[in-house]
Amino acid sequence: MKNKSQNITQRQGNRIFILETFSAAAMFLPQIALQGAYGCGLSAVITACILAGIYLLVTAKTAKGISVERVLKKYRWVTWIYYLRFLINAGFFYMCIVSLSRQYLMPGRSGYLIGFPLVLLAYQMNRGGLKERGRVMEGIFWFVLAPVLFVLLLSVGNLSFDQLVTDGFQWKTFAQGSFLLLALLHPIELVWFYRGDMRQGDMKLRSLLGVTLLFVGIFVVTVGSLGRELTLFDRNPVMSMAQGAAMPGGIMARLDIFLIAFWIVGVFCVFSGYLFYANESVKHAFGKGRIVSVILSYGGIFLLTEWLVDRQEWFHQYFYPFIYGNLAAGLVLPVILFWFVRRRKDHESV
DSSP, X not given: XXXXXXXXXXXXXXXXXXXXXXXXXXXXXXXXXXXXXXGGHHHHHHHHHHHHHHHHHHHHHHSTTOOHHHHHHHSHHHHHHHHHHHHHHHHHHHHHHHHHIIIIISTTOOHHHHHHHHHHHHHHHHTTHXXXXXXXHHXXXXXXXXXXXXXXXXXXXXXXXXXXXXXXXOHHHHHHHHHHHHHHTGGGGGHHHHGGGBSSOSOOHHHHHHHHHHHHHHHHHHHHHHOHHHHHHOSSHHHHHHHHOOOGGGSOSOTHHHHHHHHHHHHHHHHHHHHHHHHHHHHHHHSSOHHHHHIIIIIHHXXXXXXXXXXXXXXXXXXXXXXXXXXXXIIIHHHXXXXXXXXXXXXXXX
């Protein structure tokens, strides 16, 4: 039976969507957009967001009246796909946080020293269920986004707009780039897990519009500041853009610290979210075994801290298969499963 005490408000659900979707993709988006559609990256970014909006409409229609618990109980084998995938995704974002913290904030520190509070905070945040996650993410919403908006506004005056003009548009390249960016936005799959627990309605169009404007802002400011070539080959172009931004009068020269603060907290939301939904999927499908899955997930990721950090190059090398695999298993598979359950439900009601 559905636990109504874990319901979240429409506002909380929409803020969870914005934080998880934007935080997961923002740091990679300018470079991935140019890799996929070099001459028309901005158009590809906007198109990918439109495709994401269409996907949200599909989820709303397909999942109406059907909970994720019902789907997972019907197809229990899918639970293990979700559990393993979500742990891999959590490991990836955990590796990103630890690596970024070690590079910019705590050089030379042990990965375990950095990772332990992350895992502990994730557990504390998730143990209270979806309702507690909704409250926490609603509370930190502007703390995460305010530094981004601040850096973007200060960078507007230094843009080279000729780097943003479409150059050599080709439909094939444009389509490939848009599809690649949609794959990068795969964390929107998490909507399946909480949209049914939202009171007072569904996802709002303005939430998608807000995410689109943030992505466009990140792309425009990064490419406009660094240029296409440097953005394409820089290891962390968004951080490089933030390092070049400064307040008038030289009051604060290291604005990249603001962006790092945003990204660490924002990606922590994604990291903790994947751990939460991995264990929730086990609980929904089997009703037991959650304690074992919690120990394996939180404890396993912490024990593998240094191993994950040492695999950064491996993740970069296989980044495309990683996001395309998430596109297939995360965005396509649930549509099929929910459609099957809906079809069965309609037949039973006849």
